[in-house]
Amino acid sequence: MNYKMKYSAAVIAAGVLLGGLGLNGQVIDASAFKSGVKAAISTQQTSKTEAALEWNGKSLSQKGMLDHGTVYVPATAIRDALGIPLKYDAKNKEYTLGNGYNKLIAKVYDANEIYLSVNRFYAGEPGGKIVNGRLYIPYKVLNQYMGIQGQWSPSAKWLSMKPKKQNPITIKTETVKKKISNTTAVVNYPVISGLENEEVQTNINKVLKMNAEETIAGFEQNTGGLSPSGKDYPYEFQGEFVVNYNAQGLLSITTYSYSFTGGAHGMTFRKSFTFSLEDGKQMKLGDFVNMQGTNKQKLNNLVLNKMKKDGGYLGGFKGVPADADFYLKDNAAVLYFQLYDYTAYAYGFPEFELKLKDWK
Known part of the structure; x- marks a missing residue:
């Protein structure tokens, strides 16, 4: 097998195994991967919906949020369930999640304008949100940069997360x-x-x-x-x-x-x-x-x-x-x-x- 075919197949396979949500942050039914068909739900959501969260098979007391087809996870849930440090700099209005090589930074301008970056590298849209005083991070950012994989059930409004399998380095x-x-x-x-x-x-x-x-x-x-x-x-x-x-x-x-x-x-x-x-x-x-x-x-x-x-x-x-x-x-x-x-x-x-x- 040549390099191109070998590595393309490897990355695609990894994406299927790791991807419970689409690359653009839209919700993908995890059960669809088993049948080889991706079934995306409509992104025309008009209001926020509560989403149940699970980490390594254990239900979390904190709830996620589904908003316009994007699933958001409370930063405090990531902190408590995964043991990832979460800090807030009141002077600069910045949250920092993590202490490893990929640090997620949320710069707060207002509740609906929260710029997300990883080591100051722009993490793309959508940004974060603050609801009832709590910071929410799009799952797709956690999946891409924070070593988290997940499966989403649109019917149950339920996101199951666990550590992503990465190279042993x-x-x-x-x-x-x-x-x-x-x-x-x-x-x-x-x-x-x-x-x-x-x-x-x-x-x-x-x-x-x-x-x-x-x-x-x-x-x-x-x-x-x-x-x-x-x-x-x-x-x-x-x-x-x-x-x-x-x-x-x-x-x-x-x-x-x-x-x-x-x-x-x-x-x-x-x-x-x-x-x-x-x-x-x-x-x-x-x-x-x-x-x-x-x-x-x-x-x-x-x-x-x-x-x-x-x-x-x-x-x-x-x-x-x-x-x-x-x-x-x-x-x-x-x-x-x-x-x-x-x-x-x-x-x-x-x-x-x-x-x-x-x-x-």
Whole structure:
């Protein structure tokens, strides 16, 4: 079996096993997976509905919430049932859930505007909600970033959750710091351990550390010719990472760096790495998505049409390159482009979720 077929099948299989809810947060009947048919309920919900919760076969006293086809779980239920730390910073109006390599941060602007990020990496829509003073997190965010899998029964309004089966490795955070002008650049990067093949482990860690060092060097280069920042608008240099996928012998990580050296706004750059933990190979999009023949034109058309439809398209797109930026998630590869590559800054990073079963 070639790389593309082998790993696409593995990720699809993992998604079926782990996915009780759809990739877009809509509710999927878990029983449908047994028959091989996905049955999504309507997203045209007009009011919030209470949902029963279960963890590892034990019913929880706290209830979840179904709102417009998305299932939400109270952050306090995750804290109490899973033992995941939950903190609240009243000054900055921020909740932090977790203390491992993926920390979920909920920035509260108001009850219906709660920005969710993982290590400051935007977790997508929908955001969180506060109902009766309690913070609720979409299940899809817990599933994608917090190592939780689940099955949903739409008839019973019941969500059963348990730990997601992940690769038997440990991921810790190391930090590179350097004084640049009158501020300190800080880049956090992942270090893995627990692989049986120490050579593969060393090579993967070398790649990730080198990327962190190159990020620091890039920060220094960006300050060339600029005056030192003042106290009113200080320079900022920050690097972080998020683990997108860690299962089936695959590890997909996105690193990102943010710098502000004056002007209207700062700049963020993303870089993703997807490794085979068997041999340390760095995977390409073409290892998961068929980019040959008519499929390549199909992909190019999909990307161009979506950019034009979503707005902010600046022109210049000539096709998806072989070394395109992407990361993995359950059932899908997510292709993306950098800020300003083809769209205006205000439109963020253009992303294109490619369901692997559709791109064999």
